[in-house]
Amino acid sequence: MEKNKITVFCENNGQEYQIPTGSSLKEFKKIVFPMNHQNILGALVNNEVQDLHYEIYNPKYVNFIDVTTLDGYSVYLRSLIFVLYKAIRDLYPKKHSSWNTIFPTDYSVVWPTKNSFLAERESKK
Structure with a gap:
């Protein structure tokens, strides 16, 4: 049985992604940044700081953060x-x-x- 998909907008690159409901930010960052995701510490999800274990169940705006922010x-x-x-x-x-x-x-x-x-x-x- 396939999970329902939700739309998540990544503010870092201005693209929308269809991801399975309940995906964590850790999984999502690997989709957005397949080659360079090790430096990401967390994300602003709808302008609130969240850790990478945060699970996404509804459409959100995500902006990944690293130590340069x-x-x-x-x-x-x-x-x-x-x-x-x-x-x-x-x-x-x-x-x-x-x-x-x-x-x-x-x-x-x-x-x-x-x-x-x-x-x-x-x-x-």
């Missing part, structure tokens, strides 16, 4: 923070520290604003 950078940085947190918990299991004592509450030092990110990106061109 502000949203992709945020996803990457957040992942690194959780890896660091896990490493600290594994190294010092008897220490009972709260998240705020390990990491600063002011993320402006490590979390760029959209304007600073775009300015830095433009200066590299």
